[in-house]
Amino acid sequence: MPRGELDEIQTWFQAAVVRPSLPPSRRGASSEAAEVHVLHSRTLTAQERVEIYADMHVARLVNVLAEDYPAVRAVAGHDDFDVLARGYLADHPPRSFTLSVLGRHLPEWIASNAILPRRELLTDLARLELAMTRVFDAPRESVLAPADIAALPPSTWADPRPRLISALELLEFEHRANAIVRAVRQGEDLPPLDPARTRVLVWRKDDVVWRQDLDPVAFAALHALWERASLADAIAAAEKEHGGDPAELEPRVAQWMSDWSQDGLFSSIE
Amino acid sequence: MKAPRFDLPALGVGIGLRTTHYGRVLAERPAIDWFEVITENYLSTGGRPLRVLEQVAERYPVVFHGVSLSIGSTDPLDRNYLAQVKDLAARIHPHWISDHLCWTGVAGRNVHDLLPLPYTEECLRHVVARVRQVQDILERPIALENPSSYVQFRASQMSEAEFLARMAEDADCALLLDVNNVYVSSRNHDFDPVAYVDALPAERVVQFHVAGHTDKGTHLLDTHSGTARLEVWDLLRHALERTGPRAVLYEWDEDIPDLDVVHAEALRARAFLQPSTRGAAHAAR
Numbered sequence: 001m002p003r004g005e006l007d008e009i010q011t012w013f014q015a016a017v018v019r020p021s022l023p024p025s026r027r028g029a030s031s032e033a034a035e036v037h038v039l040h041s042r043t044l045t046a047q048e049r050v051e052i053y054a055d056m057h058v059a060r061l062v063n064v065l066a067e068d069y070p071a072v073r074a075v076a077g078h079d080d081f082d083v084l085a086r087g088y089l090a091d092h093p094p095r096s097f098t099l100s101v102l103g104r105h106l107p108e109w110i111a112s113n114a115i116l117p118r119r120e121l122l123t124d125l126a127r128l129e130l131a132m133t134r135v136f137d138a139p140r141e142s143v144l145a146p147a148d149i150a151a152l153p154p155s156t157w158a159d160p161r162p163r164l165i166s167a168l169e170l171l172e173f174e175h176r177a178n179a180i181v182r183a184v185r186q187g188e189d190l191p192p193l194d195p196a197r198t199r200v201l202v203w204r205k206d207d208v209v210w211r212q213d214l215d216p217v218a219f220a221a222l223h224a225l226w227e228r229a230s231l232a233d234a235i236a237a238a239e240k241e242h243g244g245d246p247a248e249l250e251p252r253v254a255q256w257m258s259d260w261s262q263d264g265l266f267s268s269i270e
Numbered sequence: 271m272k273a274p275r276f277d278l279p280a281l282g283v284g285i286g287l288r289t290t291h292y293g294r295v296l297a298e299r300p301a302i303d304w305f306e307v308i309t310e311n312y313l314s315t316g317g318r319p320l321r322v323l324e325q326v327a328e329r330y331p332v333v334f335h336g337v338s339l340s341i342g343s344t345d346p347l348d349r350n351y352l353a354q355v356k357d358l359a360a361r362i363h364p365h366w367i368s369d370h371l372c373w374t375g376v377a378g379r380n381v382h383d384l385l386p387l388p389y390t391e392e393c394l395r396h397v398v399a400r401v402r403q404v405q406d407i408l409e410r411p412i413a414l415e416n417p418s419s420y421v422q423f424r425a426s427q428m429s430e431a432e433f434l435a436r437m438a439e440d441a442d443c444a445l446l447l448d449v450n451n452v453y454v455s456s457r458n459h460d461f462d463p464v465a466y467v468d469a470l471p472a473e474r475v476v477q478f479h480v481a482g483h484t485d486k487g488t489h490l491l492d493t494h495s496g497t498a499r500l501e502v503w504d505l506l507r508h509a510l511e512r513t514g515p516r517a518v519l520y521e522w523d524e525d526i527p528d529l530d531v532v533h534a535e536a537l538r539a540r541a542f543l544q545p546s547t548r549g550a551a552h553a554a555r
Binding site (some may be wrong): 013039043096 | 300310313314315317320321343348351373375376379380382385389391393396420421422424425457458460488489491520537
């Protein structure tokens with residue numbers, strides 16, 4: 001058999017297997033091609049044998065997306081999520097050897113599909129669930145001991161730049177994304193789905209992914225550190241968001257630094 | 271009986287390391303001979319799975335079992351993937367690395383399924399050359415597993431067993447013989463599973479897989495669910511009589527029960543790892 005025939009068989013077979021990922025309007029019958037390449041069995045036609053692979057293929061990938069995006073699935077509904085997932089897979093077929101990145105484009109894909117019901121809410125949920133996956137798989141690194149942060153007196157805060165761990169993401173949402181994700185994971189009733197601005201910290205500590213809603217002022221400070229600001233500049237960002245007397249912030253800043261170091265958010269000090 | 275081609279240990283009876291069992295395996299250190307891990311689950315991650323694997327590998331023999339090598343694809347080998355496998359192997363020290371005789375995609379796509387190959391002379395040359403490349407890159411022999419399959423290509427010029435035997439000899443690689451896959455394919459393609467086993471070079475078999483499957487009426491589906499059928503255990507017994515003691519692993523990937531249940535099913539293989547066990551499959555029921 002010339003090498004081209006192996007290419008031909010694999011190209012045809014792959015197309016036949018992945019075709020059900022497409023919306024029904026884009027599918028086409030290919031039983032003639034199946035007859036060319038595949039033998040019948042005693043019980044199945046060539047096309048029916050190929051469809052065994054096709055059925056397993058789309059079901060497996062939709063299931064992977066459902067496992068990575070349980071809140072998106074819960075809010076979209078089982079049937080709509082199935083349609084959504086198949087549409088996404090048609091536009092973003094898997095190319096990596098790992099399925100952990102299968103859904104990495106789902107938030108932007110949802111955001112760009114104007115016809116989806118609750119598109120903005122689903123986009124927020126997908127962003128948070130993708131962040132959880134990324135944080136789960138982020139590289140390992142050493143974490144600064146709380147004592148190392150505590151050893152920094154406020155008089156020195158102009159210079160130090162505490163670096164945050166890479167297994168950390170900060171996100172802003174137009175909905176109660178964290179509350180919805182928590183409710184879905186715990187099997188509770190969903191909170192209100194109407195718009196509400198929220199800010200969420202996602203990080204990994206001791207191999208567990210944690211999530212925490214942050215108030216706007218704490219978010220401003222931590223976000224500044226995330227963008228590699230000095231401690232003094234992070235506090236300035238918090239003061240700007242706070243808008244009141246800076247003295248009121250001092251005890252909060254001390255508490256944040258204590259909490260964040262206890263939570264293992266810092267990897268080093270530059 | 272020929273001496274084994276590869277100096278690899280007969281590890282006893284193992285099970286697949288699965289997420290749902292992580293807690294018990296680490297906390298209770300159950301008396302399981304060895305674990306097989308799905309290689310890809312521990313690549314591209316710095317999180318919990320990798321830490322668990324490191325701890326398990328400190329306590330148990332570990333073997334890597336991959337699903338993304340795509341040895342039969344006409345796409346180039348994924349050298350990034352192979353580099354990651356090699357790096358992980360350098361850290362974990364698996365006794366061997368296995369994958370499947372299959373392909374998982376072309377044109378840059380990964381279908382994430384173990385797709386069947388046409389068993390032709392040209393495909394054989396293609397696979398043999400790639401196995402050699404992989405073994406050069408990984409600097410160790412690999413074992414390839416016979417797939418379960420649901421189609422047979424008109425282009426095929428030889429049986430799957432002949433293909434595997436010639437591939438193993440020409441590439442000088444090892445074989446992972448999945449007796450459930452043999453049984454599933456034998457029913458789907460109407461061939462004699464015992465003759466299939468007898469056609470393989472026993473001295474190159476380093477490991478066996480046993481698993482349950484699902485009868486869909488028109489065909490058998492390799493679902494790795496539930497307990498294995500008596501015919502599958504009988505096939506394992508027959509194969510072990512040809513090979514002598516080898517590592518045996520029980521696969522359970524759908525509706526995974528408690529660790530004890532999986533291990534108890536796996537331990538049924540113990541009866542066949544002793545010499546003179548003809549008929550033990552029935553006794554083990």
